Amino acid sequence: MxxxxxxxxxxxxxxxxxxxxxxxxxxxxxxxxxxxxxxxxxxxxxxxxxxxxxxxxxxxxxxxxPRVTELDYLMTRADPLIALGTPVLERLAAQFPGSAFLVRWYGRKLLCVASVVSVETPKSSYPRGRPMPIGKGAISRAIAAFLPPRDRRALVEDYLEAFAGTGTGDTVDDVLEALRDVRRDGYSTAWGEVTPGVVAVAAPVMGSDPTPQGAICMTSDEADAGPERLSEIQAMVLDLSRELGDSLGQQDGLSGAVA
Incomplete structure (x- = not known):
């Protein structure tokens, strides 16, 4: 009730x-x-x-x-994360085979707001509007690692079972320690946690807000992501997430100046 x-x-x-x-x-x-x-x-x-x-x-x-559909159309035209992020996804998907996702973080939800696919039959493909799991997967850890400390701990406590099932440890402190490694690297990598046979690399998009606005993620078939290729994906996801965050921050600054 x-x-x-x-x-x-x-x-x-x-x-x-x-x-x-x-x-x-x-x-x-x-x-x-x-x-x-x-x-x-x-x-x-x-x-x-x-x-x-x-x-x-x-x-x-x-x-x-139908009003929901109308609002969705308006959001795709007005949301700067989508407007600035879609070309970034296209660059990422053009470089590597697989699916590139742009995810927005709001409340306690991870929502795919844009995606670009560069293979005919991707193993992993989230349509825009589909929520993604909290706790499992690279996206979830990339977001959680960059939350303010109090929010990060609260999220891990509430979703401990999901976080603990990914090899990060069984306790809250174990998971928080693993998230500190993600924060140090700037990105998270996951193998088969959401979709079997898929490796995913995700990095947060920060903008001018100290809390992540969302994340960029690239998923590839494990057969297409050997050690050298995976290192290249990690580097590009990290660079593009920072580039997008800088663009959002500049736009926020311009909006503030106009206001």
Whole structure:
């Protein structure tokens, strides 16, 4: 049952119900999950449906509506991380066979916002909009390693089982020690943690904010990433993540000057 208060938070809680695993919800399921009364829920549902955020499907209940697609289109045109990062991904994918991803970090979510594929049948390919796991994989460690110390520890404590299952150790302190190595190197490498047979290299994108805005990641078939090639991927991912971070920082500075 939800503990949110205030109509704005309650409406957002309804939208937060929808996920890849649960794209459809009936009003009865929503009431059971959120604890809203029937009149309250239907009032919020009418608001969301009238504004296009939700729509109804026969025999399936409610699902997300066309306004979400419209906002997604606007975001891809307005988000500087996507605008500046997509050419960076194209350069990375042109250099190495595999999939290059741009991931945004918000709240406690890792979301793929852009990707470029340079092989016909990639083993690893995250479509834009698909959340990525926390704890497993190079992206997760690249982000976690550069969080402020208190946030880093809290994240590891809450996702210890996932972090510990990647060979970084079984305790919070073990994982934090491994993340210190990632912070020193500037990037993280993972073998087959999210997709078997795939090696991934990720580095954070910082911008002017002390907390990572996101990460760049390159995934390749392990057969295409021998020691020399892997070293080249690591170096390029690191360089491009810093280049993108510098570009974002410069844009933030220009925006501040205009304001």
């Amino acid at each position: 939800s503990s949110v208060s205030g109509s704005g938070e309650r409406i957002l809680a309804i939208l937060d119900l929808f996920s890849c695993d649960r794209p459809h919800w009936t009003p009865e399921e929503m009431m059971a999950e959120l604890g809203y009364s029937r009149p309250t829920l239907y009032r919020y549902l009418k608001t969301l449906k009238d504004s296009g955020y939700l729509t109804t499907l026969p025999h399936a209940g409610y699902t997300l509506g």
